[in-house]
Amino acid sequence: MTLVDRDRGETPDAAFDVAGALGRLDRAFGGHQWTIAVSGGVDSMTLATLAHRRLAVRPRMVHATSPAVPSEARGRVERHAGAEGWWLEVIDAGEFADPDYRANPVNRCYFCKSRLYGSIDAVIRAAGGGLVASGTNQDDLGDFRPGLAAAEERGVRHPFVEAGIGKAAIRGLAHAHGLDFADLPAQPCLSSRVETGLAIQPADLAFVDALEQRLRGAAPDGRAIRVRLRHGGVAVETDCGEALWGRLGAIAEAACAGAGRPFLGVERYRMGSAFLKGPL
Numbered sequence: 001m002t003l004v005d006r007d008r009g010e011t012p013d014a015a016f017d018v019a020g021a022l023g024r025l026d027r028a029f030g031g032h033q034w035t036i037a038v039s040g041g042v043d044s045m046t047l048a049t050l051a052h053r054r055l056a057v058r059p060r061m062v063h064a065t066s067p068a069v070p071s072e073a074r075g076r077v078e079r080h081a082g083a084e085g086w087w088l089e090v091i092d093a094g095e096f097a098d099p100d101y102r103a104n105p106v107n108r109c110y111f112c113k114s115r116l117y118g119s120i121d122a123v124i125r126a127a128g129g130g131l132v133a134s135g136t137n138q139d140d141l142g143d144f145r146p147g148l149a150a151a152e153e154r155g156v157r158h159p160f161v162e163a164g165i166g167k168a169a170i171r172g173l174a175h176a177h178g179l180d181f182a183d184l185p186a187q188p189c190l191s192s193r194v195e196t197g198l199a200i201q202p203a204d205l206a207f208v209d210a211l212e213q214r215l216r217g218a219a220p221d222g223r224a225i226r227v228r229l230r231h232g233g234v235a236v237e238t239d240c241g242e243a244l245w246g247r248l249g250a251i252a253e254a255a256c257a258g259a260g261r262p263f264l265g266v267e268r269y270r271m272g273s274a275f276l277k278g279p280l
């Protein structure tokens with residue numbers, strides 16, 4: 001079984017071994033009591049599902065909700081939790097109370113994850129302890145991810161990393177277990193759409209969330225859609241073919257006109273491009 005990572009275009013050199021990956025993941029889990037941070041993306045959802053189905057000690061799942069979390073993510077988490085019988089807690093991590101986070105420096109994710117893991121620490125201390133896991137995978141280690149420093153400070157574990165599992169293998173595990181989100185495109189937090197140096201505002205994130213939902217309705221399933229808030233206005237990035245750009249642009253231009261925001265056009269999707277323009 002050969003898999004292509006749809007977010008990176010990478011194909012593993014060898015056929016994917018489901019049993020081998022599960023064995024390595026089981027060893028990474030061990031016999032501990034786990035609390036798993038579930039964002040609603042394919043990585044953390046797959047990790048939580050496998051932990052719930054395979055571990056003798058029932059894990060706790062924690063989902064943090066805030067204006068930066070896409071509205072579809074909470075619904076996805078709650079629906080799957082109900083279907084699987086998860087032990088789920090929904091919390092407010094409180095990152096918007098942190099002025100460093102709202103200022104949106106280049107290491108904004110550090111402040112977000114510090115708040116998140118601090119809130120999860122409070123949950124597990126009240127419940128008697130245990131280990132915290134994230135859905136970080138092997139491929140993430142090559143990206144600029146300030147949140148990993150916050151995770152290290154809090155002692156957060158990354159079972160996929162410990163098992164040597166990357167994004168393509170996660171999708172393979174999700175397919176092998178019949179998970180309907182296996183092909184879900186990457187969905188980072190809404191604050192990642194805001195260009196570095198622009199303050200993070202809940203109203204701006206609500207605009208992004210609503211417009212992205214409308215644009216996804218006009219695009220093929222599984223294609224990347226990002227509404228970028230830049231110093232000069234609003235841009236749409238997508239990996240859809242250019243034949244669709246006119247349709248997506250018309251939707252976005254109308255939404256921007258209604259909100260009194262300049263529309264900058266449709267561009268080719270670039271991962272992490274919110275960090276590439278504007279002051280740090």
